[in-house]
Amino acid sequence: MRPSEPDVILSGYYRQPDKLAEACRNLWFHTGDLGRFDTDGYLWFQGRSKELIRRAGEMIAPAEIETRLLKLPGILDCAAVAVADPILGEEIKVAVVRAEHSDLPAGAVRAYLAAHLPTFMLPRYVEFLDTLPKTETEKLQRHKLTYLNDEVEDLLDPRRPRNRDD
Numbered sequence: 001m002r003p004s005e006p007d008v009i010l011s012g013y014y015r016q017p018d019k020l021a022e023a024c025r026n027l028w029f030h031t032g033d034l035g036r037f038d039t040d041g042y043l044w045f046q047g048r049s050k051e052l053i054r055r056a057g058e059m060i061a062p063a064e065i066e067t068r069l070l071k072l073p074g075i076l077d078c079a080a081v082a083v084a085d086p087i088l089g090e091e092i093k094v095a096v097v098r099a100e101h102s103d104l105p106a107g108a109v110r111a112y113l114a115a116h117l118p119t120f121m122l123p124r125y126v127e128f129l130d131t132l133p134k135t136e137t138e139k140l141q142r143h144k145l146t147y148l149n150d151e152v153e154d155l156l157d158p159r160r161p162r163n164r165d166d
Helices: 017-023 062-069 106-114
Strands: 033-037 043-048 053-055 058-060 075-085 089-098 125-129
Touching: 053 075, 053 089, 058 062, 062 075, 062 089, 062 106, 106 125
Parallel strands: 089 125
Antiparallel strands: 033 043, 053 058, 075 089
């Protein structure tokens, strides 16, 4: 975005003067937000560029996976995040909060997504949680979900040993 007058958007980042120079290029303020216009001219928010998952060269917006997954009955909340992968660079993990009395299995999550998303967007890992980590203002703390442990189900290789420190 570009304001018509200086300091309309912001005058700087608190205690981070270099961040303003990084965000402002060629008189434009780069928010890092991703979006698209529909045929009626409405702008739809699709996530943040820093949150993109780079899997085997494909750039995947977590919001696309999350939006579809929230339509699956039995899911209250979810988050898609990147986890490091030695071959693909990053793999997709979804953290899911099931509705009360839901016993939705991890395989059903992937099967549902497979019916609605391209193959390169399908998660390899699923973890069921009681709640997702959020800030006081309810912003999702994605960085707290980028791990693999014994509670995370590997849908492609359920026998694969995982390092507890991952």
